[in-house]
Amino acid sequence: MPDRSGAPGPARDFRLFLGSHLFNETGAAAVQVVLPLTAVLVLDASAWEVGLLQAANHAAYLVLGLPAGAWVGRMRPRRVMIGADLVRFAALAALPAAWACGLLSLPLLCLAALLLGAAQLFGDIADHTYLPQLRSGAGLVAGNSGLQAVRSGAELGGPGLGGLCVQWLGGLAALAANAAAPAVSAVLLCRIATPDARPEPPEGGLAAQVGQGVAFLLRHRVLRVLALSAGLNNLVFSAFFALEVVFLTRVVGVSAGAVGVLTASGAAGALLGAWAAPRLGRALGAARTAVLAVPAAAPFMLLFPLTGAGWRVALFAVANVAVGAGVTVFNVMQVSYRQQVCPAGLLSRVSALFRFAVWGVAPLGALAGGALAEVLGVRPALWVLAAALAAVAPLPALSPLRRMRDFDDGEDGRGRGS
Structure with a gap:
């Protein structure tokens, strides 16, 4: 069993782990701006087509979300993360080559987004499984907060960097720079000395393993509420994310660089949330x-459709900061709790189920956002989404969680369907 008490070796390994995420998440955050900007500015994509692109990015969570946890549970998690980085590198490196050859098209962007989403799915499940091997006990919440802070910092700089690269250097340079990020991440992961824990031999086939994870989640009265709440929240957010680039460029009329800065403002809120969560x-x-x-953050969604030219552009940033902070606080709490209460052999499967619940709905949300914008217009669609979040956000307050101060108040959360 590796020493996770904070000795120099484990501390160095945790820094390498965070460093790999810094490069990886910065590149991933930039891609979230570069791909739709490329579609809108180069391929003249419509709101519906941008919604399709966003849906492709999250389709893996819907298609592979359930079995992914069982697959990751059979492998060493650090090797899964390295493999995911290499897939990201290949998918991103192919886009500048296609652009240079005049072959760039919306279907190719969707294919790259599909591969990037699949790599993100497996990488995220693996890092949630691997973190408890580097940090345990009280250090786990601090470790998750640190990891979220790194992700938020990357998201703060990534979209702005991506938008500015598209504006100043063109999409080719932006795509090439993003291909380097997962390569550096893979190198840092390879330098970690703490060995992956060898996974226990699986009991039963793939379907049985998935079923064990589903049964555990459905019986757990706290985790099932958290999963449902996170999924409904993200359904709304995914619809919004599908529209934000189109809204800012075509409705508000800001530049590509400003789009990157404005979308990155949510990461400033996430940094605030990561600091505030513990x-x-x-x-x-x-x-x-x-x-x-x-x-607490949901009312700020009303500021998004109020965004306009001039000083009203700031309303988008204010809303993004507030929503980013609220969602990050929620995520730090629920991820830390999940890592503490799940048996080691089930953690990857339960993490995958959360990913399925949270991100499996993202393609549906993205398509719904695009469809709303086509029927109602982009700004009216944002009003509908603000109302939708106000309706679904209070769900945990209607559950047994409303009577708890801490998750483990008086019980372990495992009921018999109550």
Whole structure:
């Protein structure tokens, strides 16, 4: 068993782990701007086509989300993360080559987005499984907060970097720069000295393993509420993400560089949320913090459709900061709790189920956002989405969580369907 007490070796390995995520998440955040900007500015894609592109990016969560956890559970998680980085590198490196040869098209962008989404799915499940091998006990919440802070910092710089690269250097340079990020991430992961724990031999076939994870989640009265709440919230957010680039470029009329800066403002909120999460958890209780986080941020969604030219552009950034902070606080609480209560042999499968619940709905949300914009217009669609989040965000407050200060108040959360 590796020493996770904070000795120099484990501390160095955790820094390498965070460093790999810094490069990886920066590139991934930039891609979230570069791909739709390329589609809109180079291929003249419509709101519906941008929705299709966003749906392709998350389709793996819907198609592979359930079995992915069982597959990852059979492998060493660090090797899965390295493999995911190499897939990202190949998918991104192919786009500048296709552009240079005059072969870039919307179907090719969708194919790249599909591969990037699949790599993200497996990489995320693996890193949630691997982190408890580097940090344990009280250090796990701090480790998740640190990891979220790195991700948020990357998201803060990534979209702006991507948007500015498209504006100043063109999409070819932006895509090439993004291909380098997962390559560096893979190198840093290879330098980690703490060995992956060898997975236990699986019991039963793939379907049986998936069924064990599903049964555990459905019996757990806390985790099932958290999964449902996270899924409904992300259904709304995915519809919004599908429209934000089209809204800012065609409705508000800002430049590509400004699109990157404005979309990156959500990461500033996420950094704030990562800093505040452990403090709010100690002051209010982890369960109470998770219940209140997204409902407190939901009213700020109304500022998105109010965004306009001139000073009203700032409303987009204010809303993005507030929503990013609320969602991050919720995520830090629920991920830390999940890592603490799930048996080691089930963690990858339960993490995959959460990914399926949260990101499996993303293609549906993206398509719904594109369809709403086509029927109602982009700005009216944003009003509908703001109302939708206000309706679904309070769900945890209607569950047994409303009576808890901390997740483990009086019980382990495993009921018999109550």
